[in-house]
């Protein structure tokens with residue numbers, strides 16, 4: 352038993368050479384949408400990985416070498432039924448450890464956006480995010496050389512919204528009128544308006 356322990360410790364030492372940052376995996380790190388249903392047909396918004404940097408810093412001796420400002424977050428993406436791994440096209444700043452009330456109000460500034468395009472890990476291709484598909488993500492904390500310092504586990508699948516299938520929804524939206532009917536009405540109204548305007552103008556500029 353003691354022998355096994357020694358071998359194990361030795362093995363860990365070999366994996367983590369002195370002076371270089373080690374990769375920390377956080378399989379239980381929770382990943383969720385920014386709010387309950389922050390989904391579009393080609394975009395999903397996620398809660399930033401609050402405190403991921405602090406979790407890494409607490410478990411490593413190297414945090415002083417990599418300040419928060421130098422680190423970035425990469426979002427990796429897997430599509431259900433596709434073996435490939437993709438990434439969000441942009442890198443994200445490391446969020447402050449705890450969200451404030453003000454932050455949760457401003458979706459565009461603080462939510463981490465997945466889509467409408469993804470990039471291959473080697474940057475040689477672009478993949479569109481499609482409606483009604485299931486995506487899983489994970490976050491990577493990287494240093495300034497883009498070395499991965501910490502990785503979360505893969506999230507559960509989040510589904511993009513479906514596209515509307517037909518235009519009956521539009522009819523409902525316009526109160527049951529067909530689109531052609533609306534166009535005819537609009538044109539008639541415009542013609543009537545122009546006639547009235549011309550009549551008005553004729554009255555005003557009529558020579559005495």
Ligand SMILES: *[C@@H]1O[C@H](CO)[C@@H](O)[C@H](O)[C@H]1NC(C)=O
Nearest residue numbers: 435436471472473474475476
């Ligand atoms: C980049 O990745 C894609 C998909 O993973 C692969 O098909 C392609 O061959 C890779 N290109 C290079 C230059 O490695």
